Amino acid sequence: MSPRPACDIEALADDAWLLRFGDRIDPELNAAAHAMAARLRASNPSWLRDLVPAFASLGVFFDAAEDPARVHEALRALIDDVQASAELRLPLHAGEGANSSAANVVEIPVLYGGEHGPDLESSAIELGLAPDELVRRHTAGDYTVAMIGFAPGFPYLSGLDPALALPRLATPRARVDAGSVAIGGAQTGIYPRESPGGWRLLGRTPWVLFDATRERPSRLQPGDRVRFVAIDAAEFERIAAQQDAAS
Amino acid sequence: MRQLHVLSPGLQTTVQDHGRSGWRHLGIAHAGALDSDAARLANRLVGNDASAAVFELTLRGPTLRFDAPARIAIVGASASARFEGERVGGGRPVDLPAGTLEIGSLRGGARAWLAIDGGIDVATVLGSRSTDLRGGFGGWQGRALRAGDVLPLGVGLRLDTDTPHAPAWWIDPAHDSHEPIRYRPSAHPAATALARRGWNVSASSNRQGLRLQGLALASPGGDGVSEPVAPGTIQLPADGCPIVLLADAQTVGGYTKLGHVIAADLPRLAQCVPGQPLHFAPVDGATAYRLACAARTRIARIGVMIDARLAAV
Numbered sequence: 001m002s003p004r005p006a007c008d009i010e011a012l013a014d015d016a017w018l019l020r021f022g023d024r025i026d027p028e029l030n031a032a033a034h035a036m037a038a039r040l041r042a043s044n045p046s047w048l049r050d051l052v053p054a055f056a057s058l059g060v061f062f063d064a065a066e067d068p069a070r071v072h073e074a075l076r077a078l079i080d081d082v083q084a085s086a087e088l089r090l091p092l093h094a095g096e097g098a099n100s101s102a103a104n105v106v107e108i109p110v111l112y113g114g115e116h117g118p119d120l121e122s123s124a125i126e127l128g129l130a131p132d133e134l135v136r137r138h139t140a141g142d143y144t145v146a147m148i149g150f151a152p153g154f155p156y157l158s159g160l161d162p163a164l165a166l167p168r169l170a171t172p173r174a175r176v177d178a179g180s181v182a183i184g185g186a187q188t189g190i191y192p193r194e195s196p197g198g199w200r201l202l203g204r205t206p207w208v209l210f211d212a213t214r215e216r217p218s219r220l221q222p223g224d225r226v227r228f229v230a231i232d233a234a235e236f237e238r239i240a241a242q243q244d245a246a247s
Numbered sequence: 248m249r250q251l252h253v254l255s256p257g258l259q260t261t262v263q264d265h266g267r268s269g270w271r272h273l274g275i276a277h278a279g280a281l282d283s284d285a286a287r288l289a290n291r292l293v294g295n296d297a298s299a300a301v302f303e304l305t306l307r308g309p310t311l312r313f314d315a316p317a318r319i320a321i322v323g324a325s326a327s328a329r330f331e332g333e334r335v336g337g338g339r340p341v342d343l344p345a346g347t348l349e350i351g352s353l354r355g356g357a358r359a360w361l362a363i364d365g366g367i368d369v370a371t372v373l374g375s376r377s378t379d380l381r382g383g384f385g386g387w388q389g390r391a392l393r394a395g396d397v398l399p400l401g402v403g404l405r406l407d408t409d410t411p412h413a414p415a416w417w418i419d420p421a422h423d424s425h426e427p428i429r430y431r432p433s434a435h436p437a438a439t440a441l442a443r444r445g446w447n448v449s450a451s452s453n454r455q456g457l458r459l460q461g462l463a464l465a466s467p468g469g470d471g472v473s474e475p476v477a478p479g480t481i482q483l484p485a486d487g488c489p490i491v492l493l494a495d496a497q498t499v500g501g502y503t504k505l506g507h508v509i510a511a512d513l514p515r516l517a518q519c520v521p522g523q524p525l526h527f528a529p530v531d532g533a534t535a536y537r538l539a540c541a542a543r544t545r546i547a548r549i550g551v552m553i554d555a556r557l558a559a560v
Contacts, residue, residue, distance in 0.1 A: 011431050013477035014510035014535050025472055037272075050271045052475040054499050059475025061271065064510060065543070068536055148274045149473060149499030152382045156473070193383070210273075212372050212384035218273040 005032045007079045009072060015049070015064040017075060022056040025186065027158055029056035030146045034223040039082060047071055053222045054147040055156075105142075105225045108190070108205050110181050111236040112138075116204035123166055123183065123200045135230055137161050138202060143188065143226040153192035153210025153218040157226055160188045172198030179205045181228065192218075203230075206240035249315040249365070249400040253392050257309035257350065261378040261454075262367050262386035262398075263360075264300045270373055271498045277478055278377035278385065279494050280360055281454065281517030284546045285322045288420055289362035291553045292320035292340045294404060299366030300376035302392075304359045306520070308350025309392060316344050316406040318364040322420065324356025324518060330411050338417035340557070344409045356421075356518035365403025380454060380495060416556055420549055422515045427528035430481060431535055432506040437464045437483060441505050442527045446489070450521035454495040456482075457516050459525065463487025470501035479507040491516060511538035 005021040005028065012018040019036060022029040033053040040051055040060065047066040052059035062071045112135045113120040124131040143157040150156075165186040173196060176182075180191045182199035191197055192210035209219045220226065231239070253260075263286065266279020280286035280303055287297045302309070308326055321328060321337040328335040328350045335341050335348065337359070353359055369376050369387055378386025387398055432438035441464065449458035468485040476482070480492045482502040491508055492500075493516060508516065509530060519525065530538075 010433070011507065011532060012475060013479050013507050014431075014539055016475070016477050018475060020474075023472055050269050052271045052498060054474045055472050057474040059271065059477070059498075061268075061477070064539070068532060147473065147499060148272065149497060150274065151497075152274045152276075152379070154274055212275075212379070212382065217270070217275070217373060222272050 005029055007032070007036070007083070009075055009079075011068075012059055013061075014068065015066075016059055016061045017068070017072060019058040019060060019075065019079070020056065021058075025055045025146075025158065027144070030144065030158060033058045036079070036082065037222070039078065043078065045074060052147075054149070055158075105227055106220060107227050107229050108181075108207060109231040109235065109239055110139075110203040110205050110228045111231055111233060112203035114233075116177070116180070116236075117202045119169075119182075119200040120202050123202065126166065127164065134164065134202070137164055138183075138188070139228045139230050141188070141228070143228075145220050145222050145224045145226060146187075148218065148220065148222055151191075151193060151195060152212065153220070155189055155209075155220045155224075155226070157188045157190075160186055162186065164188075166200050168198040169200065172196055176201065177204060179207060179209065181205055204236075206236050206243060208243050249313070249317065249403075251363070251367075251398045251400055252312040252314065253309060253394055253396040253398070254312055254347065255310040256392040256394055256396070257304055258307040259305040260309045260392040261303050261380065262300050262369055263303045263377045264375055265298050266377050266494060267373050267375040267379070267385075271475070274498050275373065276379055276381065276495050276498065278375065278379050280377075281358060281494050282323065282360070282514035284514055284542070285420060285517075286360040286362070288418065288546065288549060288553065289320045289322040289360045290366075291550050292322070292338075292418075292557075293318045293362045293364040294340075294557070295362060295364060295366050299362065299401070300369060300386075301363075302361040302367065304350060304353065304361060306357055307352050308359065308361070310347060310349040312347045313343060313345050316342065316408045317400065318342050318404055318406060319348070320362050321350070321359050322362075322418070323359030324353035326353055326359055327351040333411055335411065336413055336417060338419055339413050341411060341413040342406055342408045343411050356424075357520045358517045363400055363403070364406070365401035368399040368401040381497075414556070418549055418553060420546065422518070424515065424518065427526040428508055428512050428515060429528050429530045429535070429538070430506050430508045430512075431532060432529045433504045435483070435503055435505055437466070437503070438505040439529060440464055441481065441489060442529050446525045446527070448519045448521055448523045448525055449488075452519065452521065454493055456493055456496060457491040457519055459489045459491070461488065464489065464505075467503055471503065473499045473501040476500040476504070477507065479510070479513055481505040481507060493517070509535040509538060511535070511542040
């Protein structure tokens, strides 16, 4: 087993520390961030307010009334403990134990191409693939929610086939439909809400990914594993109607 | 149920409280009053719970018609407020009969918080009544007030008054605006250079971030690997002009970080007006903690004083 990535603690705010595992997009560093988040969540110290896993770091927000030095000590001790017990094979995969739903693979239905995926054809041409082959490879991927950010509920999914990496649009669109499934650089993601955006739009899911009025506002959680399943227009309409009825 | 009619919305008036905590991992911003101490004191003046929702006013306040008596308090930048033509002072509880309150322009700062007894009774979304402007939820329909809006007020003091009334005392929790803004520098080489230059507040600043103008710092340019950011984070985008993130900040970002503004000085950033000169001074973590504790004590003391004054009425 490879050694655990080192972990530095940096100041993020007066009420937050940043645990840094590295400075590059790397599944192992991301897994370390999710695993540390799971450990902290499990130990549930009274000062803990929020945990924000990112590609290679973890934001730890704590009660502003707490002495940051004391929280720093507690974090250092936890990190040392995790690193000392590396051979015990604590959950390393991003999905395992990151949260209760993470053991499941979330299958997201996507209608590829046409008006819902206006960049599918041009992206396929740019990659030297047939559109069907681009869809096949995109749906073959085993993705992880590396982090959620940019907008509420926007999942950054790692695990994209490197052959499908595409630069962002030179001029971002002023309006991207909610549910648009897209590629931006070496990642794929889903726009949870209508917004501007510069990623290449391959298709669209009828799912409502984010709704602030739901008890669980985000359909996806950091660390979740994701697969895309291609659906046809009829299926899209059927699921979309169900979503409307549910909301 | 008492209602509030928005006759004129002001420049950007939003419903805010203490903000959303515990949802950053889902990309949900903190939001909340840019100076939560001022909002808390305004609530205290009108007898509200500290977590009641208030209005945050920006540069120019709204004109509001009350359909029933209310106790109000304005804390923050001074306002040239008038009720049916009569002057209304800030920093104190003011009892108003039904009628029209015109807040007008703010002076000596960019923001003020208007508390009303009973609070602004909008729905709680994810633990807060604050408006998330970027996410489009919370507060009043997820947006700033517009003319014609009618907002519900919570059950308050059930005042019965037919003339405006205010006590002779007031509080002024204003901060010293001439001191530099203190920050904890990051390890980045440009982090200490921030303190060696003078900056101006850009007109494009908003609740998401305070944008600085000045002699640009050397920037590595482009996006790095996105990592968590927080209110107070000082970002250095490609153009070399820093951005200090505020309460509506996104939760992750890829720009170089120069450090963060300390908690004790975040309320001062809420008062920065476009064009205002701004200086920064580096401090260490122990100093930041000491100043945060001192600020909490100071606000607590003002709170106790308010209670004593109110009890004496």
